[in-house]
Amino acid sequence: MYTILLVVYALLSWFPGGYDSAIGRFLRRICEPYLSLFDHLNLSLGPINFNIAFAIIVLQLAVQALTRIIVAIF
Structure with missing residues (x-):
């Protein structure tokens, strides 16, 4: 679910004023704390920023790792 929110957040950059809409402000509050972890990578x-793509890849790898750990425990 969070991955979908990150993708929608990235797509908002295609629309002028997308981040200033109600949805944009909501997604900014939800997504920017996580995305700020990757700001220093540059x-x-x-003009294309790949920080969101990298953040999604890291998120998916973390989900897979946690799933394997949980399956191994039970």
């Missing part, structure tokens, strides 16, 4: 290639 994963930009020209």
Whole structure:
């Protein structure tokens, strides 16, 4: 679910004023604390910023690791 929120947050950058809408403000409060962990990496290639893509990959790897740990315990 959080991955979907991150994707929607990234897509809002395509719309002028997307982050200023009610949905944009909500997603900013939810997503920016996690995304701020990756700000120091500076994963930009020209005008394209890959921080959100990297954050999604890290999130998915963490979910897979936790799933394997939980399955191994039970």
